[in-house]
Amino acid sequence: MSRLRTIAPAAGLILILSGCSPQASPSPSAEAAASGEPTSAPPAESAAPATAGPQGDKFKGINVNILTFNGPQVAEPLQRRAPDWEQLTGGHVNVVAVGFQTIYDKALLDASTGTNAFDAYVFDPQWLGDFTGPGYLLDITDRVKSDAQLEWDDIGPFFRDFNATYNGKVYTIPLDGDFHMVYYRSDLLDKDGVAPPKTWDDYVAVAQKYHGQDLNGDGEPDYGSCIAKKKGAQSYWWIISVAAGLIQGKGTNDGAFFDTSNMNPLFGPNDAMTKALQMYKKTTEFGPPDELNMDVGGTRGLFTTGRCALTMDWGDIGTLTPGTYAQDKTGATITPGWTEVLDRSTGKLVACDATTCPDAVDGVNYAPFASFGGWSGAINAAAPKEQQDAVYDFLSYMSSPAISGLDVTLGKTGYNPYRTSHFSNLQPWIDAGLSEAAATNYLGAIQASLQNKNMVLDMRIPQTKRYQQDVLDTALAQYLAGELDEAGAEQAIAAGWNQVTDEVGRDQQLAAYVASLGVQR
């Protein structure tokens, strides 16, 4: 008995600690900080379409397997909605959720080795280049255009024509829309008469003004800017946003990553990259001390608890604020721009004018970055026909206006707006806890980015993951940590990107890159 008394507490402790499940891997646009989650279930969730009634038999007895991200966002709406769809059709959905870092290799190896354990993949549309070339994905061009449930034309043109389409064929059904934006504490800026940042110099000035002040009334000094700069997480995406306005000035088709004539990296030795790197590093001075080891889970937690004056994020912050300190204290604005732009022939910066930055606003060249693009569902071309039909129907159901219109308003889904109806109907946003002013401001910032003619498209060529998540991420982390200076980082990025390009084939990559920019909007 005495032994039992001794062991019991320790065993209990072991069970508790062993049962502590770790959070998911860092992820784009989907990872919410635990502290940033809404404190109560938003009312919109309960307003989901009713599914009561007799079970349908359209896909009776058909099981489909879907591979996706274990967020828990992204997988959450798929898992939550699956029983409703099963009730409607008689089919069964099995959602297999894995860490963000492993979706790419798991999906590509599944398709390329003929394993075909998955009927569909809900993944990053940036990877289409690796999947469509070898024919691993089903062409759904005709299906989407004749699908009444999906209402294809309601999906924003950018998401239809860029995210979902590759070389003129539709391969994915969008479930999410992603853009980088800057979020600010509207209560503070309004009180002090400070305008939201228009340029990156403004951004630093605002960050500097508020850094070290108590921003949430807890008596402790807070931070001017919070940006997730952890290696192996989202850091490399933000530098693209900072550099974009310095590199791309003549519209989307100009491209921001490579010279469209020879595939030479623009993220290489030039004055634009030097300035962007310096600015990115400068923001660290006004951030939390461990910002270099912080992913978006950390920065979202800090912003929604009122500890940051500024942050940079996808659309997720907007839907995470209800129920937190930052509710109705948050403003969103298009990613800041620059008053200079790169002259690609000389590698020097030149002032923005009607020739160099034709779409500049008040002399500021904005280049909002459609980072990541948004989680999208693609169907395995080698899956049996019955499974293809069933999984297509499920993805179409998930993206349908009635379902997605609610899911994009919930922070826990990790999904952001991408349909025209998502922007035109404010009621679901208000039901989710945003004030009308906050919803209008939030959706307005996304629309301003979407409508910008100089929007930067994310890279979407074969081996994109190596270009960005290996070469760029590593060189950037080394620069931020002081292992490399600006010149060293630029050289490392250019050399690494050139190596990948040459391995795959320069002509092939150039053709893929140019094709990826040829979207008509």
Place this chain on the structure above:
Amino acid sequence: MAAVGAWRSEGAARWLFIWPTVLFVLFLSLFPLIASVVISFSRLSFHQGGVDLVFVGFNNYEQELFGLERSHFLGVLNPPGPIGWLVLGLTIALTAIAWTRAVRRGRVGAFGLALRLIGGILLIAWVWILVQALTSEGGRPGALIVTFIFVFVGIALQYTLGLGLALLASQRVPGRRFFRVTFLIPLTITPVGVGYMFLMLTDTSKGPLEPIWVALGLRDFTWVTDPWLARAAVIIGDTWAWTPFVFIVLLAAIEGLDHEIHEAALTDGASHWQSFRHIIFPAILPVSTTIVLIRLIEGFKIVDMPNILLGGGPGTATQSLTLQAWIDWNTLNLGRSAAVAYLLLILVTVVATVYISFVRRRATEYA
């Protein structure tokens, strides 16, 4: 009946039970080994309906040792500083003395001397890399050296703490059973869980220890953005996770000793230190060397803690060899990933062989 007797013989049993098992195990271990060698000389290429392995010769190895990845694998190597030259000179001198002694004593054959000569040259080359990375202006250790630091510093700490705890837990103190179980808790948590726990603990802006940091006046200080402090964080986490393993094995070894000898020594006037130094430690030395060997092999594969805690950062400060291979794997650069894995295999084999040949054998003889 004769036929039944033949089936019952040892020979039949060998063919029926042992060989299939051996072949099965060999297949399971040899096939991946051979396949990964092939992959390390290849580059993956996807096409309609399958995957091709394009033969690239030693290109993947060349990239790691001499190409673009050299600074990540070996580090940035610059001419060493004065301390570096001193260390190198001492290493050369000691190696030369040891080899000359071996020649003079004449106990070792020509083959053994040649092996020692090669070993000495490898040691000098290794020290040359170390001093260039660690003592030079602008030098920086790569994944190879960082892994060594994690392994050797970590094992030293784990062994020291594990031995200390084992000695304490073997005493007749109140509540020792409770402490024994408590000390084992870290062993029951998955490495990923430990990583996330230390991620929270090292978060100085919103982690559970934030109030302590603030109270100590360290509000704006973080230890995970400095290369050496970040490495220290990884080592602390790894030590917390693995010390219980060392503890439980050493505790069993200590409790298995004949305590009458120990008590007799104390009765005869030996101090506790003398008793430990001359009785307990020699007795547990064979077990100790085995534990160190196991931890040595296991430690070289460290990946969870640096990955979850720091993503290999800041920069590449905590990027271990396995983490580097994993990053390559994630981008389906399987050839380079396999090359790193094979370089790690060679390293572990050399270190383990040297350890077994020299340290463990001598320690066992001493015991």
